Amino acid sequence: MPAAKLDLRNMAPPERHPTIHSAFDELDPGETLRIVNDHEPKPLFYELQAEVDAFDAERYDCRKEEEGKYVADLPKKA
Template structure:
């Protein structure tokens, strides 16, 4: 599946587990309105996405581009 060319690609598996969620959430928090990044992970990041929605309800749109089993790619856009 072709993925549009986002300005930022977040490769989650390379981040240290103790700081992974907070690092990614900080990046999302810095997005200007209309900005899109591609989050790539080796498993479905549902817990992270639930946390994002809980902390900033309705602020981001999530679009799965790939859904496993070994790679998940999600476009995250600040609405």
């Protein structure tokens, strides 16, 4: 169960990554941030993998639930 959830689909694109980073920073170790996006967040995955030591890239998960709805889990290392 994710500790926090963000639906980014109605958020302006320039606001998305800063909002995600803030929410991720607030997680406790071992918790997961779930985001809902209108596209697969591969650029975000690569950004987190390269820049955020606490991001657990091995436990990252993303699935397309329907057209225009991607759900990604961004886990924080324990």
